[in-house]
Amino acid sequence: MDLDKKIILRKIEEGKDIVSYLKDIDIGIPSAEISRISFKLQEAENLARNDNSTIAGNKLNSIDDLFAGVRKSYFLNLSPRKIDSISRSDQRPKTLDYAREVFEDFEEIKGFNANSADPAVVCGFARLDSNNIMVIGHEKGGFNEDFRRGGSALPQGNLKAIRAMKLAEKFGIPVVTFIDTPGSWPLEEYLPAQRIAKNLEVQYLLKVPHVSVVIGEGGSGGALAIDVCDYRIMLDKAYYSVISISGGAAIIARDKRHISEADLDRAAKNLRITADNARKLGVVDRIVKEPAIGARKNDKDFYLDVREAVIEGLHTVKKNISPFFIPDSKIRDSWKLKKYQVPALLRKRYRKYKKIGVYHTSISDKIRHFMGELYRIKWVHTVFTPLRKSVEFVINLKIREKEEVSLLKAEVQPTVLSYEDRWVECPNTGIHGCQDIWIPTLFEEYNGTCPHCGYHFRLIIDSYIELLTDPGSFREFNEGIESVNPLGFDGYNEKLLKAKKTVKRKCAMITGYALIKGRPVVAVFTDVRFRAGTLGCAEGEKFLRAVKRAMREKKPLVAVHQSGGARIEEGILALMQMVKTSIAIARYKQAGGYYISINTDPTMAGVLASYASLGDFTIAEPNAQIGFAGVHVIEQTIKQKKPRNYQHSEMVMGRGGVDMVVRRDELKDVVARLLNLKKIKGRDESY
Numbered sequence: 001m002d003l004d005k006k007i008i009l010r011k012i013e014e015g016k017d018i019v020s021y022l023k024d025i026d027i028g029i030p031s032a033e034i035s036r037i038s039f040k041l042q043e044a045e046n047l048a049r050n051d052n053s054t055i056a057g058n059k060l061n062s063i064d065d066l067f068a069g070v071r072k073s074y075f076l077n078l079s080p081r082k083i084d085s086i087s088r089s090d091q092r093p094k095t096l097d098y099a100r101e102v103f104e105d106f107e108e109i110k111g112f113n114a115n116s117a118d119p120a121v122v123c124g125f126a127r128l129d130s131n132n133i134m135v136i137g138h139e140k141g142g143f144n145e146d147f148r149r150g151g152s153a154l155p156q157g158n159l160k161a162i163r164a165m166k167l168a169e170k171f172g173i174p175v176v177t178f179i180d181t182p183g184s185w186p187l188e189e190y191l192p193a194q195r196i197a198k199n200l201e202v203q204y205l206l207k208v209p210h211v212s213v214v215i216g217e218g219g220s221g222g223a224l225a226i227d228v229c230d231y232r233i234m235l236d237k238a239y240y241s242v243i244s245i246s247g248g249a250a251i252i253a254r255d256k257r258h259i260s261e262a263d264l265d266r267a268a269k270n271l272r273i274t275a276d277n278a279r280k281l282g283v284v285d286r287i288v289k290e291p292a293i294g295a296r297k298n299d300k301d302f303y304l305d306v307r308e309a310v311i312e313g314l315h316t317v318k319k320n321i322s323p324f325f326i327p328d329s330k331i332r333d334s335w336k337l338k339k340y341q342v343p344a345l346l347r348k349r350y351r352k353y354k355k356i357g358v359y360h361t362s363i364s365d366k367i368r369h370f371m372g373e374l375y376r377i378k379w380v381h382t383v384f385t386p387l388r389k390s391v392e393f394v395i396n397l398k399i400r401e402k403e404e405v406s407l408l409k410a411e412v413q414p415t416v417l418s419y420e421d422r423w424v425e426c427p428n429t430g431i432h433g434c435q436d437i438w439i440p441t442l443f444e445e446y447n448g449t450c451p452h453c454g455y456h457f458r459l460i461i462d463s464y465i466e467l468l469t470d471p472g473s474f475r476e477f478n479e480g481i482e483s484v485n486p487l488g489f490d491g492y493n494e495k496l497l498k499a500k501k502t503v504k505r506k507c508a509m510i511t512g513y514a515l516i517k518g519r520p521v522v523a524v525f526t527d528v529r530f531r532a533g534t535l536g537c538a539e540g541e542k543f544l545r546a547v548k549r550a551m552r553e554k555k556p557l558v559a560v561h562q563s564g565g566a567r568i569e570e571g572i573l574a575l576m577q578m579v580k581t582s583i584a585i586a587r588y589k590q591a592g593g594y595y596i597s598i599n600t601d602p603t604m605a606g607v608l609a610s611y612a613s614l615g616d617f618t619i620a621e622p623n624a625q626i627g628f629a630g631v632h633v634i635e636q637t638i639k640q641k642k643p644r645n646y647q648h649s650e651m652v653m654g655r656g657g658v659d660m661v662v663r664r665d666e667l668k669d670v671v672a673r674l675l676n677l678k679k680i681k682g683r684d685e686s687y
């Protein structure tokens, strides 16, 4: 075969590849247009095989023009939905492609025990010029690789990633992760949310630089499980989102039974899933531009671009810590940190996530926050701590005096928790034959539990404050922090306004000082009536500030969760609050902090996959719904029905997800008892 013919046939093969790619991605190219190119390619192939190389060559040139036309007509100014479609293409390079092409000598390590062999996550050592690197990523695999579940990691896979990170730490090797997952595998049996939460905490403490590259799908908590990085790179045809477009559309659609194309477009636009948006919102540090039609496995030049970006990322992380560092990847161990540089790395990492979020603060909160920050100065701390303690001592003394009175009062005048005048049926009526209950009676006399079977009804958060804290002891702080609409999400302003009006709060979270059986704590409550108690930027910031206070004043932290997850209307910013809150807890616990987490009905998704699962103790209420995804999502994924109590706290405890299930009437006693475990020498004010 002559050389021309060989080259022409190879070009024809490449052309066919592109044609199959264009068919694969769903971005509205008319099939007639693709068929025309396909037909011409076949003609050229026939000509070439019959030794008409010159004519075949000419034909190829005209085909090149057709491809150029397609690029111009369909790939300029891609809409978010088209980017979403391209990001999921089978023909895009996957983690293993990057591991082999961006680095040298990639050697996969496959797991360390029977439960960790999850092929949806791949890990291995590689070299980048003169440096060792730990490469970790979601691997979707290609055709016939269903065992990788399309890059949806099991908890074991996320644990496998942590083990690889720990190995990297042992050798002082930087970590580079490749993010490409539609989300973690939602089956509750192995506690996916609790594993993600743990991953967020452990990643923050990692003592080596971590650069991540979002190469395809950045699917919510599943992506974060290996993406608490110091420098984030994103390809321009990848997406990062708190929820899938179809999931988002299902939530915002007016007619829930019929999700229209317009709903999908609206969700894609509103969720701000593109790299440009992520960069503007401060979530991404650098965007790498892909070829016009998107990255494909055989684009050798493109891998060089990614390589250059990874090197720059690692240089930047190191330079942020040591200003005199000379960036040169040819120098051996150039990104290795000295022991004394590690605290600076963690500090930068903390600050990176701390500043993510958009919310409003009242002037008085701003002033108080500023005063609090002054506490970081040593002499301020030394001078004012005794003063603050004496003031608090007096306040608490007064509360304790009052407590005796109000306890007496409580006996004769039970707290009214809800004034809705109607009957309610216990969900267990069919099983236990419970009688209908008059709502005021239910809440006044039975703490919202069925007197016959003990079923725990959902309780409004004010009642938890009364139930758990000593009467009159709860003093709210940061009440001025307010939810806003950072992405300009359609209709969110109105929803927020309505929530603020009906619930009479500025966001879903309430933070304050309290006494629990005389023990001072910082307490956090979530109000499920405010946008389903979801986690947005204001809630994330409030939680972080509460943890900071607990840390500064060496108080235990007690949090009652009642939340539907991360708030989709705040998109990727809400998603990043999972990292922000988990880092806050990690720092607090590292400083000796003591955190008791109480999961009530419901504690779901992004909240369960972050701060709600990071307590030293995790308590749950009976029959509370605690889970990673909605049951219908799980059933759709595995095509199998799940029992009614699949996500009930008792089942979760059986799987090892919570430490204890405690009845509401015993909650305060149990929490007080746990708090006393850390009472040092009878002194009150310590962790």
Ligand SMILES: [Zn+2]
Pocket: 426, 427, 428, 429, 432, 434, 450, 451, 452, 453, 454, 455
């Ligand atoms: Zn009942």
